[in-house]
Amino acid sequence: QVQLVESGGGLVQAGGSLRLSCAASGSIFVIYNMGWYRQAPGKQRELVADITNVGTTNYADSVKGRFTISRDNAKNTVYLQMNSLKPEDTAVYYCNAEISSSRTGLKYTQWGQGTQVTVSS
Numbered sequence: 248q249v250q251l252v253e254s255g256g257g258l259v260q261a262g263g264s265l266r267l268s269c270a271a272s273g274s275i276f277v278i279y280n281m282g283w284y285r286q287a288p289g290k291q292r293e294l295v296a297d298i299t300n301v302g303t304t305n306y307a308d309s310v311k312g313r314f315t316i317s318r319d320n321a322k323n324t325v326y327l328q329m330n331s332l333k334p335e336d337t338a339v340y341y342c343n344a345e346i347s348s349s350r351t352g353l354k355y356t357q358w359g360q361g362t363q364v365t366v367s368s
């Protein structure tokens with residue numbers, strides 16, 4: 248029932264910026280953790296950054312100092328501000344959330360469908 252909808256992807260030049268958004272809707276009691284993953288062609292999906300419901304953040308070494316993750320709990324939305332983008336950041340970016348259902352009380356992980364980020368040189 249819960250859906251994650253990503254937006255904000257696109258084509259930018261190296262050194263540019265993008266802000267990704269992911270909004271969750273449905274039968275939600277608590278979202279404990281929200282994160283962004285990315286997958287480039289021929290590569291494994293990897294964690295970019297995540298953030299807990301109390302604001303603790305974690306970043307991949309490759310994006311530290313360039314990307315910032317944040318969330319708005321009232322809107323069930325997570326953001327990824329991406330600055331100083333590099334061609335190697337090109338990938339499909341996926342939103343992920345660890346959710347407890349207000350309908351069943353069960354805890355599960357939900358994925359968004361992804362948004363393309365392309366960085367040209």
